[in-house]
Amino acid sequence: MWLVLLIIVAVIVIFAVRDIRMSIVTRPVFKWFKQALPPLSATERDAMEAGDIWWDGELFRGNPDWHQLHQYATSQLSAEEREFIDNQVVELCAMLDDETITAQQDMPESVWQYLKDEGFFALIIPKEHGGHDFSALANSTIVAKIASKSLSAAVTVMVPNSLGPAELLLHYGTLSQQQQWLPKLAKGEALPCFALTGPEAGSDAGAIPDTGVVCKGEFAGKEVLGLRLNWSKRYITLAPRATVLGLAFKMFDPDGLLGTTKNIGITCALIPTDHPGVRTGDRHKPMNMGFLNGTTEGKDVFIPLEWIIGGEVQAGNGWRMLVECLSAGRGISLPALSTATGHLSARTSGAYAALRQQFGVAIGEFEGIQEALARIGGLTYQLEATRVLTATAIDQKLSPSVITAIAKYHMTEMGRQVINDALDIHAGKGIQMGPNNYLAHCYMGTPVSITVEGANILTRNLMIFGQGAIRCHPYVIDEMVAAGLDDEEKGVREFDPLLCQHMLYSAGNGVMSFVHALTGSYFAKAPVGGATAKYYRYLGRFSRALAFCADIAMLRFGGDLKRREMLSARLGDVLSHLYLASAVLKRYQDEGHQHADLPFVQYSVERSLYLCAKAFDEFIYNLGSWPLSLAVRAVVLPLGNHFKMPKDEVAKQVAQHMTRSGVVRERLTHLCVVDDSNGTAVLDKALEAQQHAAQGYHEVHKLRKKGEIQGLTMMQLIEDAQAKNKLSAEQSEQLIAAESLRQEVIAVDVFAAQEFE
Incomplete structure (x- = not known):
């Protein structure tokens, strides 16, 4: 006991007496921190500093204010x-x-x-x-x-x-x-169009070899100061038809015509495509889709300086400009494509599963199909929730770079999962090309979204946690600023209070993470009661655990953490699923707690919680030090990982809602355009007709089981029942109409042999 008291007194003295603390703690940590700082390229620093922090900051810091989430004014269409x-x-x-x-x-x-x-x-x-x-x-x-x-x-x-x-x-x-x-x-x-990507530079814009050299040249009959440009770009959407080209290049001033800086940096300019030396028109074939995508080149193209976007004062600021603008676009366009995939897949797969029969029953009755339908339904609900929440942030005039990276990666991956499940359910119907195949082009186009701004591997492993850990952390940026001061003594003085606050913050998150883990998150905050209250509490627990684990990772690996991509990506997954689950809960709150939507909420949130816990488990397992792993596991998962995927009963409820016409299905898939030109309209008509004829189908099955009617197909059974006056005229009419539409649904396009010659 005396030994424990002595240790406590020593710790109090060390941290309470500033001079002792500065000597024993702050200066050594400051020295280590400066050495551990990750080396950042200019483009990495610009990307790190660009954009705004929003709800992601609340989630990362361990104590999210759920009332604040609910108070965000969700964007509404005018x-x-x-x-x-x-x-x-x-x-x-x-x-x-x-x-x-x-x-x-x-x-x-x-x-x-x-x-x-x-x-x-x-x-x-x-x-x-x-x-x-x-x-x-x-x-x-x-x-x-x-x-x-x-x-x-x-x-x-x-x-x-x-x-x-x-x-x-x-x-x-x-x-x-x-x-x-x-x-x-x-x-x-x-x-x-905008030309950024080239053969030697994809995600790493700092590697672009395209150049613009400051020089004098002739323009509009006069000698002016301008740029001599040389570039070769690829994967540029709309380039084959574009009349004006946005171009990113590295700008140099070797002769000092603008000043003393020789390497000015990445710059953006706007150039008419009919300007001398500009070449466009050649095309790629991205997954054989019908949108225009191609190359552009320019050799010794002279442009005046005023064609730089923003004029000469914006020379060298191109990468920051792109990062800030692309983050907003990343949060709008790519999530929109993925959400459309979800709405289309959910509407068509639910109907098809109800109409397509195998072994005499609708395939939607098979649990294997229900499992796939549940993924489609749960992810579609989450896709729509995330789309709206992310757009809400952008409509608040924010450029939330971490959130849009989360949206880009996870929503395109969810879109990939959804369309894969939809193809599995449709089977042969899904792979036979033709005018009535409503899934194939969406399936082929899904990788296009995934590769924008670099494949999702980059987004997950470098952008989400790499940027989020620094931007969302309450102290790291200020600590980095202090460590970067030329006056080391001043840096230590500024670093000292930040370090104390950081240590208290990390310890507090660790303690509360441990308490929540032991108590089943009973003491975590929840802004609502009812069925979803526990989800808020679990997310609060994982928010604490994320903040604690992020500090452990930065302490353990320092600057090397950015190269530990598999490890940091798992913490990025936790942050991402906290955001995705938050979006679902906000949607459920905003839409007035629609009881019929609860299975979709349960499925998507419980899936996110399961993936959070899985990511923590794998992060701890791979820390590389068994004593540290044991200690972190004791804090984060002291009773083990008890989070599971949603129960089968929840999955069945989701599937049942998807295979029935009604307000739930309409609400889930309201973005899906339904018309007669691509086979989607007949699905809806057939599903409604089948539901109207439900009693008639029941009678036919009952008659068949009794042996009173015979037939190998449903239509033959109906016709036999009609001939034997076993059905009313209304029932016969409903059944024939429903069965005709059902046959139209399961049919696929057939082409004459001459069309292939």
Whole structure:
């Protein structure tokens, strides 16, 4: 006991007496911290510092304020936006034939003209420049609805509204650039593309070999100061048809014509594609989809300095500009495509499972199919919730870089899971190409979203936790600033209080994580009662555990953590699923606790909790030091990992809602465009007809079991029952109509042999 008392007194003296603390604790830690700081390239630093922290900061710091989440004003569509969606978007979707677009590898000219005339390329451009000035939610909703009919058309619409250069001009362009280009972009007189990716530089923009050298040259008959550009870019969407090219390049001033800086850095410029030396037109074939994607090159292309986006003052700021603008686009367009995949897959798979029969029963009655339907339904509910919450952040004039990285990675991966399950359920119906195959083009296009801004491997392993750990942490950035001061003594003085607060913060998170783990999260906060209260408490527990484990990881590995990608990615997964589950709970709250939606909430949140716990378990297992692993496990999972995937009963409830017409199915899949041109409308008609004829089907099955009617097919059974007057005229009529529609649903496209010659 005396030994324990002596230790306690020593600790109190060390930390309470500033001079002793500075000598024994602060200075050694400060020295270690400076050495452990990860070396950051200029592009990494720009990416790290870009964007805003929002709800992700609450989740990362261990004590999320759930009332604050509920108080965020969820974005709503304005009357003008709803009118555009109900009219222009509906009209556009009626014009789209994705089978023809894919076969011809382009949209018809009538569609191109309609997109220009109705301002589909001007969704984000202010009204004073001729645009619509729509919200992020409206932008996302428009893209999602189009994508449920034609992914090629959706990509064509989304690029000018998210990947530049309109957004770059709005944020950074000079007044003259905005006045020159924004009205043309709004009217469709100018079609833009943005060229960043090249053969030698994908995700690492710092490696782009494309150059712009400051020099004098002739422009408009005069000698002016400008740039001599050389570039080779690939994977550029809309480049084959674009009339104006946004270009990212490295800018150099070897002769000092602008000042003393020789290597100015990544810069963005806007160049008409008919300018001498610019080459566009060659195409790629991304998964053989029908949207335009290709290359652009330029050799010794001279442009004046005023073509730099933002003018000369923005020279060298291109990467920061791109990171900030791309993060907003990343949170709108790619989540919209994935959400559309969910809505389409959920609506069609639920109906098909109810209509397709094997062994005399609907395949939706088989538990294996129900398991896949539950994944589709639960993930679709979560996709929509995350889409709306992320758009809400952007509509608050934020650029939440960590959240949009989470949305990009996890929503595209959920979209991949959903479309895979949909293809499994449809089986042969899903793989036979033709006008009535509503899944195949979506399936082929899914990898396109995944590869934007680098494959998802990069997004998961480097961006989510790598940026989130520093940006969301309450002390690390300030500690890095203090450690970076040239005056070391001043740095130590500023570092000291931050270190004390950091240690108390980490210890507090560890203690509360341990308490919540032992008590089943009983003392964690929940803003509501009822069925979802426990989910808030579990998420609060995992938020504490994440904050604690993040500090342990940074302490254990220091600057080497950024190279421990598999380890840090698991903590990124925890942060991601905390956000995804939060989105689901907010949606459920915002929509008035729709009781019928509860199975979808349970499925998606319990899946996220399971994946959080799994990520913690694997993180602890791979810490590389068994004493440290034991200690962290004792804090985070002292009673073991008891989180499981949702129960089978929950999965069955989700599947049942999906295979029945009604408000739940409509609410789940409201973004899916349903029409007669691609086989989706007949699904709805057949499902409703089957439900209306349910009593008649019951009678037929009863008669067959008694041996009173015979037939090898349902239609033969109906006809035999009708001939023997076993059914009423109304029942016969309903059954024949329902069975005819069902046969139309399960049919696939067939082509004459001559079409393959």
